[in-house]
Structure formats: C-alpha cells, structure tokens
Amino acid sequence: MGARGERQRHLRFGRLRFGRLRPGRLMLRLAPPLALIVLAVPLAFGVLGTVLPALGYLPALGGTRLTLAPFAELLAQPGIVRSSIQALLIGLATTAVSLVLVAGFVCAWYGTRAFAFIQHLVSPLLAVPHAAAAFGFAFMIAPSGYLARLVSPWATGWERPPDWLIVNDPAGLALIAGLVLKEVPFLLLVTLAALPQVPATRAQELSQSLGYGLLAGFMFTVWPALYRQIRLAVFAVIAYASANVDVAIILGPTTPETLPVRLVGWMNDPDLSMRFMACAGAVLQIGVTATAIAIWVAMERAMHILAERVCETGRRFRRDGAMRMLAGAAMTVQALLVFGGLAILALWSVSGLWQFPDALPANLSLRSWKQSLPVLAGPLATTIIVGVAATAISLAIALACLQRENETGRTGGNRALALVYLPLLVPQIGFLFGLQLLLVAADADANWAALIGAHVIFVLPYVFLSLSAPWRAYDRRYEAIAAALGATTGRIFWRVRLPMLTRAVLAASAVGFAVSVGQYLPTLLVGAGRFPTITTEAVALGSGGNRRVIGVYAFLQMMLPFIGFVLAGLVPALLFRNRRAIRGV
Amino acid sequence: MTPAAPSTTSDAAGLRLADVRITLDGRPLVAADHAIAPGEVLTVMGPSGSGKSTLLAFIGGFLDPAFTAHGRIWCAGRDITDEPPQARHAGLLFQDPLLFPHMSVGGNLVFALPQHVRPVARRKERAAEALADVGLAGFFDRDPDTLSGGQKARVALARVLVSEPAFMLLDEPFSKLDAGLRAQIRRLVFDRARAMRLPVLLVTHDQADADAACGVTIHVAPPEGCEGSGA
Numbered sequence: 001m002g003a004r005g006e007r008q009r010h011l012r013f014g015r016l017r018f019g020r021l022r023p024g025r026l027m028l029r030l031a032p033p034l035a036l037i038v039l040a041v042p043l044a045f046g047v048l049g050t051v052l053p054a055l056g057y058l059p060a061l062g063g064t065r066l067t068l069a070p071f072a073e074l075l076a077q078p079g080i081v082r083s084s085i086q087a088l089l090i091g092l093a094t095t096a097v098s099l100v101l102v103a104g105f106v107c108a109w110y111g112t113r114a115f116a117f118i119q120h121l122v123s124p125l126l127a128v129p130h131a132a133a134a135f136g137f138a139f140m141i142a143p144s145g146y147l148a149r150l151v152s153p154w155a156t157g158w159e160r161p162p163d164w165l166i167v168n169d170p171a172g173l174a175l176i177a178g179l180v181l182k183e184v185p186f187l188l189l190v191t192l193a194a195l196p197q198v199p200a201t202r203a204q205e206l207s208q209s210l211g212y213g214l215l216a217g218f219m220f221t222v223w224p225a226l227y228r229q230i231r232l233a234v235f236a237v238i239a240y241a242s243a244n245v246d247v248a249i250i251l252g253p254t255t256p257e258t259l260p261v262r263l264v265g266w267m268n269d270p271d272l273s274m275r276f277m278a279c280a281g282a283v284l285q286i287g288v289t290a291t292a293i294a295i296w297v298a299m300e301r302a303m304h305i306l307a308e309r310v311c312e313t314g315r316r317f318r319r320d321g322a323m324r325m326l327a328g329a330a331m332t333v334q335a336l337l338v339f340g341g342l343a344i345l346a347l348w349s350v351s352g353l354w355q356f357p358d359a360l361p362a363n364l365s366l367r368s369w370k371q372s373l374p375v376l377a378g379p380l381a382t383t384i385i386v387g388v389a390a391t392a393i394s395l396a397i398a399l400a401c402l403q404r405e406n407e408t409g410r411t412g413g414n415r416a417l418a419l420v421y422l423p424l425l426v427p428q429i430g431f432l433f434g435l436q437l438l439l440v441a442a443d444a445d446a447n448w449a450a451l452i453g454a455h456v457i458f459v460l461p462y463v464f465l466s467l468s469a470p471w472r473a474y475d476r477r478y479e480a481i482a483a484a485l486g487a488t489t490g491r492i493f494w495r496v497r498l499p500m501l502t503r504a505v506l507a508a509s510a511v512g513f514a515v516s517v518g519q520y521l522p523t524l525l526v527g528a529g530r531f532p533t534i535t536t537e538a539v540a541l542g543s544g545g546n547r548r549v550i551g552v553y554a555f556l557q558m559m560l561p562f563i564g565f566v567l568a569g570l571v572p573a574l575l576f577r578n579r580r581a582i583r584g585v
Numbered sequence: 586m587t588p589a590a591p592s593t594t595s596d597a598a599g600l601r602l603a604d605v606r607i608t609l610d611g612r613p614l615v616a617a618d619h620a621i622a623p624g625e626v627l628t629v630m631g632p633s634g635s636g637k638s639t640l641l642a643f644i645g646g647f648l649d650p651a652f653t654a655h656g657r658i659w660c661a662g663r664d665i666t667d668e669p670p671q672a673r674h675a676g677l678l679f680q681d682p683l684l685f686p687h688m689s690v691g692g693n694l695v696f697a698l699p700q701h702v703r704p705v706a707r708r709k710e711r712a713a714e715a716l717a718d719v720g721l722a723g724f725f726d727r728d729p730d731t732l733s734g735g736q737k738a739r740v741a742l743a744r745v746l747v748s749e750p751a752f753m754l755l756d757e758p759f760s761k762l763d764a765g766l767r768a769q770i771r772r773l774v775f776d777r778a779r780a781m782r783l784p785v786l787l788v789t790h791d792q793a794d795a796d797a798a799c800g801v802t803i804h805v806a807p808p809e810g811c812e813g814s815g816a
Contacts (some may be wrong), residue, residue: 581686
C-alpha cells in the first residue's frame with residue numbers, strides 16, 4: 001500500500017522540465033557517460049591489458065607474438081592447482097558463512113529490540129579497513145594472542161605460547177574467519193537497505209498467525225524476496241573473498257600462499273619477464289572467481305529446491321528458541337571479536353613490556369608512536385589526499401548522475417546497477433595488472449592522477465549505492481513547491497534538495513573515504529610502490545612483525561574512517577542545530 | 586451558483602481550463618472545461634486514485650510524461666500550457682505543509698518572496714508581516730519542526746501568499762488537520778484567496794470542503810468506475 005501511494009505521488013508530481021540548454025544542464029547530461037567512462041573503461045582496458053600479456057603480447061617487454069607459453073609456465077609452478085582450489089574454496093566458504101550468519105540473524109530477530117541493538121553494534125564495523133580488522137583478529141587468536149593470555153596460565157598451564165599454527169594455518173581457516181568478520185557487516189547493511197522494499201512486517205505477522213516459528217516464518221516468506229535484492233552484493237563478496245590479497249597476506253596460508261598473493265608477488269618481481277606469467281595467473285584468477293560464482297549459482301538452485309521441499313511439508317518449526325539464540329550470539333560474538341581486536345591493537349601500540357601470559361602490559365609507553373611518527377607522516381598525508389580527492393570526484397559524479405536521473409525520470413534500471421557493481425564483481429587483480437601495464441606503457445603510472453583515478457573506480461560504486469536510496473526517497477513535492485515559487489532548477493538543487501539531503505551526502509562521503517583508506521591493491525599497483533599509504537605500509541609489516549609498530553599503523557588505519565564518520569555526523573548537527581527535522585542526532 | 590460566465594474570449598481574468606483532458610495509456614482519467622473567476626473556487630471531487638491530483642499537476646506544470654494531456658490552460662488571458670512551472674506562479678498547498686526543514690520559518694517565506702522585493706531587510710520585513718497576517722507574529726526564527734500542525738499549515742499558507750501567486754492549487758490541504766482546526770484553516774485559506782482575488786482550484790474528497798468553498802463542484806469518476814459523471 002505504502003509503495004503504491006509512493007509511486008502515485010511521484011507519478012502525479014513529475015519532473016521539472018527545461019527549455020534551454022545551459023552549461024549546468026550540459027554537465028548533468030554528460031554525467032552518466034562520465035560515470036561509464038570512469039568505471040567501465042579502466043575495467044575493459046584493464047582486462048584487455050591483462051589478457052594480451054597472458055597470451056605473450058607485450059611489446060614493451062619484447063612480447064610481440066601470441067603464444068600460450070605464459071600459461072604453460074604458470075601451470076608448471078609448484079602448488080598452483082592447490083593455490084587455485086584454495087582461492088575458490090575460500091571465496092565460497094567466506095560467502096556461505098557470512099550469508100548464513102546474516103540470514104540467520106535477520107530472520108530470527110527482525111522486528112525485535114535486540115535486532116536494533118545488534119544492528120547498531122555491527123554497522124560501524126563496515127568502516128573498519130580490512131587490514132586493521134585482520135590484524136586485530138590475529139592479535140586475538142594467535143597462540144600468543146589475547147584470548148590465550150586470558151586463560152593462561154591458570155586454565156591452560158601455558159607459561160609460553162603453544163607451538164600451534166593458528167594464524168596462517170595451511171587450510172586457510174583463519175583467513176576465512178578474518179574475511180567473514182568484514183563481509184558480515186557489509187551483507188547486513190545491504191540487507192537492511194533492501195528490507196523496506198519488501199513487506200517484511202506484514203509477512204512476519206501473517207506467517208506467525210499461521211503458526212510458523214519466527215525464524216522459519218521469515219525464512220519462508222520474506223527471505224527469498226530479500227535475497228533477490230542483495231544477490232549482486234553476495235556475488236561481490238565471492239569475488240572479493242576469492243581474490244583478496246591484503247587479508248590473505250596477514251592471515252592466509254604461506255606454503256603455498258593463496259593464488260592472489262602469489263600473483264602479486266610475481267607482478268612485483270624484479271625479473272620483468274615474470275609479468276607474462278603474472279598476467280596468465282590473473283586470467284586464471286578471473287576463471288577461479290567466475291567458477292566460484294557459477295558454483296554458487298548452482299548451490300542457490302539446490303537450496304531453493306531444498307527449501308521448497310521443507311516448506312511443502314508444512315512443518316512449523318515452532319521450537320526455534322535455541323536456533324534464534326545461536327543466530328543472535330554468533331552475530332554478537334563476531335562484532336565483539338572485531339571490537340576487541342581493535343582495542344588490543346590500540347593497547348599494543350602504547351604498550352611497553354608485555355610478556356606472555358600477562359593479560360595486560362607491565363607498563364605503557366609512547367615509544368612506538370614516537371619512533372613511527374616521522375616515518376608515518378608521508379603515508380598518512382598520501383592516504384588523506386587520495387581519500388579526499390577520490391571521494392570528492394566520486395561524490396560529484398554520483399550527484400550529477402542522480403540529479404540527471406531526477407530530471408529525466410530514467411533510473412537506468414538493472415543495467416545501471418550492474419555497471420555500478422561491475423568493479424566489485426571482477427577480481428581486482430584481473431584488471432589492475434593490465435591497468436598498471438598500460439599506465440607504464442603510457443608513462444602515466446605512479447602519479448597522483450592515476451592513483452586517485454584508480455581509487456575512484458572502487459569508491460564511486462559505494463558512494464553511489466549509499467547515496468541513491470535517500471536521493472530517490474526524497475519527497476519531490478518540495479521541488480514542486482519551490483518551482484511554483486519561481487525558483488530555478490539550479491536554485492532548487494542548491495537551496496532545497498541538497499541542504500535537505502546534507503546528512504545523506506556526508507554519510508556517503510564517509511563511506512567513500514573509508515573505502516579509499518582501505519584500498520591495498522590499487523595503491524600498490526597503480527602507485528607502483530612510490531605512493532605508500534597507511535594501508536600498504538601496515539600490510540607490508542605482516543602479522544609476524546613487531547606488534548607495537550603494527551598496532552600504531554593499524555590503529556591509525558582504523559581511526560581515519562572513524563574520524564570521517566564522526567565528522568559526517570557532527571557537521572549536519574552543527575549546521576542544522578536549530579532544525580530538529582534534519583539535524584540527526 | 587453559476588460559474589463565471591464561460592468567456593469566449595481568451596483574455597478574461599481568472600483561470601480557464603479549455604477542454605482539458607488527461608489520459609494514461611489512452612485511458613481517459615479526468616476532463617475539465619471550466620473558467621474560474623478571480624476569488625472563486627472550483628472544487629474537484631473524487632475518490633483517491635481518480636486522477637484529480639493529476640489535473641492539478643498538469644495545471645502546475647509537473648505532469649509526469651507517463652500522462653498525455655490535451656487542451657489549454659489560460660491564466661489572466663495568457664496561455665500558460667507550455668510554460669515552465671517557474672513562470673506559471675501557481676500557489677501550491679498540499680495535505681502536508683512541506684515546510685523546508687533546513688530553513689527557519691521566516692526563511693521559508695523569504696525563499697518564496699519574488700525577487701522584486703528588495704533589499705533583504707525589506708524582504709525579512711515582508712515575511713514577518715505575512716507571518717503576523719496568519720497570527721504567527723514573532724515566529725520568524727523558529728524551527729519549522731517545532732510548530733504545531735495548525736501553525737505549520739498557517740506558515741504554508743503564508744508562504745504561498747507572499748509569493749504573489751496568480752492562482753491557487755489546493756491538493757486536499759485540510760485532510761490531515763483535526764476537525765476543529767480544519768474548519769478554521771479552511772476559512773482562513775478561502776478568506777485570503779478571496780481577498781486577494783485569486784482563482785482557486787481545490788481537489789478534495791471531503792464534502793465539507795466543497796460546501797465551504799461555495800463554488801462549482803465537478804466530480805471525477807473512480808479509475809475503473811462506470812458510474813459518476815466525468816465533468
């Protein structure tokens with residue numbers, strides 16, 4: 001009913017139309033093609049630039065003939081099959097575990113007070129960069145980590161850390177867990193954003209009055225529609241997890257490393273001829289990710305049939321108390337693990353002597369900070385400059401696209417959405433290798449413009465996705481009133497719509513900045529190692545490094561997005577401190 | 586009561602809908618062929634979904650391209666059918682007051698004032714006067730969100746009136762007010778419109794609105810309905 005009323009209101013009050021073509025108009029008209037250029041062109045050229053060297057064609061390095069030799073060389077590498085299968089399984093396992101956690105939680109707790117509470121607990125985790133979360137997790141679960149210290153020596157008898165390989169385990173379990181910690185907040189937020197588009201509350205009431213348990217009722221009646229809405233995001237998780245580099249360096253297996261990590265190693269090898277094999281490997285990576293998505297689609301079918309069978313039996317699953325507790329507990333524990341890890345990171349950065357099995361450091365010291373700060377300043381500045389620039393550009397493009405859509409009434413539908421998701425669906429390695437080679441060939445690598453442009457590819461989708469919902473939900477009657485009062489379209493945009501959406505715009509900016517801060521691979525490859533950021537420096541330290549120094553870098557890495565979100569909340573509160581309806585907090 | 590004599594010349598004062606018909610996918614929605622003299626009210630009645638608000642959107646210049654409209658709209662002798670909304674000077678009132686939440690109460694009015702009112706000090710003065718006119722003297726710096734429902738409705742009215750509209754388009758503007766307040770605001774709106782000699786088009790499904798308007802009423806059939814007369 002609500003959706004229908006919404007649609008009717010929008011139908012009655014259509015878009016404002018314009019007579020002459022002014023410069024501002026022209027800019028808006030160019031915005032969608034510009035977005036296409038910014039997203040799709042680097043992607044297409046990047047993939048092409050990867051595939052050609054994989055087939056032996058790279059004139060700059062003397063490759064002028066098409067040959068399959070790079071692939072032959074690739075397949076001759078020890079453990080390459082194992083690395084590939086591992087990347088595939090890690091992608092699928094991460095996605096399956098994350099989705100089960102999110103689906104279980106949403107289905108079991110939707111509409112309760114606990115739902116709102118846990119939702120607020122988990123949401124901030126989206127802003128935590130992957131590397132910082134991974135380091136925090138490693139500091140928690142390592143044999144000498146915080147959890148072991150908490151129970152030692154009184155329960156375990158350990159006076160020194162046990163010789164167990166928990167982090168960097170050969171099966172990649174730590175890596176999967178570390179990825180899950182970050183993908184759960186992502187999937188949860190995407191699901192929350194999709195919830196208003198399905199009649200969840202009424203379906204829940206209906207299924208309950210038909211006698212179904214909370215969890216099963218929601219799972220049968222609401223989840224299928226919800227899943228259809230978040231499917232692209234799920235695919236993005238598969239692509240990300242199967243091709244991840246930074247978390248795999250910190251938590252992943254080492255002998256052999258997962259496929260993406262090995263590929264980056266070859267790509268950065270001083271022996272330039274390794275580039276051919278690295279590109280062949282990147283093509284293999286695209287194949288691995290595509291296979292993972294194909295297997296996932298088959299699993300979707302199987303789950304669908306299974307769910308239908310179970311549903312047909314009419315079983316009510318009334319006694320779901322234990323399952324619901326489990327779903328809620330899993331969600332809470334994963335959030336607490338991340339928060340705990342971040343706290344431990346911060347503590348390590350200011351710790352003096354901290355011996356095993358002490359639960360707290362013997363003394364505190366700012367020495368690590370003092371030593372790191374002079375080295376930190378450069379990377380910190382680079383991180384902020386690139387983050388702010390990429391966010392500003394992405395915001396301008398997203399705003400122009402949305403305003404153009406507002407005026408023409410064409411949303412671009414699913415195709416536009418797929419385009420926005422495209423950089424998130426193709427494994428980063430698959431096109432960044434080629435992009436780097438092209439930039440080197442054009443002598444355009446390792447400069448600010450290329451680096452910022454590479455970040456925009458990944459920042460723009462997130463800015464667009466987080467801005468589009470509030471932008472489209474805006475009550476267009478405000479614009480009708482302003483126009484009837486004689487305001488020009490420019491004036492309506494700057495004086496009415498934009499100020500009213502300040503909070504949404506700033507929130508989208510904070511998301512964009514957080515995404516930029518967390519970028520590892522684009523910074524490493526397009527910056528050609530000459531633009532170190534907090535993130536590349538932190539990952540380079542690895543999990544085996546000095547915990548105090550890691551603590552400093554990871555703490556900073558986590559603080560940057562946090563500051564962004566705080567500003568995004570504070571600015572409208574100050575700007576509109578006398579305007580209750582849009583002030584926010 | 587007879588409508589203002591349907592003028593054969595197009596330069597009559599007031600708002601004239603000349604053989605206006607709006608269709609959606611070839612299906613007729615609403616039709617009107619009426620002249621509204623200055624200070625008079627034409628009431629369009631019909632159930633929700635009947636397209637009466639579509640008529641209003643067409644006159645205001647906001648018709649969605651999904652609809653097809655025929656006929657002309659004349660305002661004070663000028664054909665405004667193809668004018669952009671900015672040039673039509675329609676005074677819009679919706680069932681929600683829709684005060685701009687980021688501006689002060691006075692800021693809402695200043696935003697609405699035509700540009701020829703100058704300088705800024707004079708604009709603020711005019712806004713303050715208009716607020717006093719609707720019984721809200723001293724409300725200039727208030728946050729719109731802190732006002733009561735009746736106060737918001739008054740501000741919305743004052744905002745429309747200071748914009749020097751050529752005519753008023755009312756889209757069920759009283760339907761969300763409670764009963765006592767409704768009669769009061771309704772009287773206020775009609776009194777002011779009459780005093781300023783504005784033609785008014787009122788869209789409603791409340792018979793009391795139509796009665797209070799003391800004007801011609803046309804009925805719009807429900808969407809799939811076979812009964813009811815289309816104007």
